[in-house]
Amino acid sequence: KNQVEQSPQSLIILEGKNCTLQCNYTVSPFSNLRWYKQDTGRGPVSLTIMTFSENTKSNGRYTATLDADTKQSSLHITASQLSDSASYICVVSAVGGGNKLTFGTGTQLKVEL
């Protein structure tokens, strides 16, 4: 069964600090992995999309890594800001799975002063 697990479930950090969110998946055969940011009461917004051959991808202060061998991904947030407070969702697509996505349940990040 295709699954995506994220950790931690929630995280509180001080403004300006860095943090790393984890995603482990069992989706196979792997096509791509996306990280989304979802503000409370809003739809998910794409941060990065990574395919099998990509190890690292950055989008501003967000850097995603992918290890397709261990089926793990991480999202690193540098110099956090209050506006980074949101849920971060890892989503994986399988080859031949049509366009169905397997969602993680997200990491709820809160950035405090």
Add this chain to the structure above:
Amino acid sequence: DAMVIQNPRYQVTQFGKPVTLSCSQTLNHNVMYWYQQKSSQAPKLLFHYYDKDFNNEADTPDNFQSRRPNTSFCFLDIRSPGLGDAAMYLCATSRDSRPARDGYTFGSGTRLTVV
């Protein structure tokens, strides 16, 4: 900017009273999806349209229906909303039927409250 627009942002309906949520897109994407997302849970796919072809998920209740009159618009109809249907409803689009490298775009969602 090309985007996926959902209306309304917030919808309150009475128990058992039919309600329709709308989604429009300017991306000219072939595929449109409806997801249900309850608090602190991952979005759950209800159904999707590939062009005019409707694809229902096996566990989507019959209470949920959808219409896609043209490429740009897709509607979610809840025939008799129950308290358990209160959730955020997300519309999404993608370019085609294969896992796309990009172009899987979500709308801002409609928060449905059932009273």
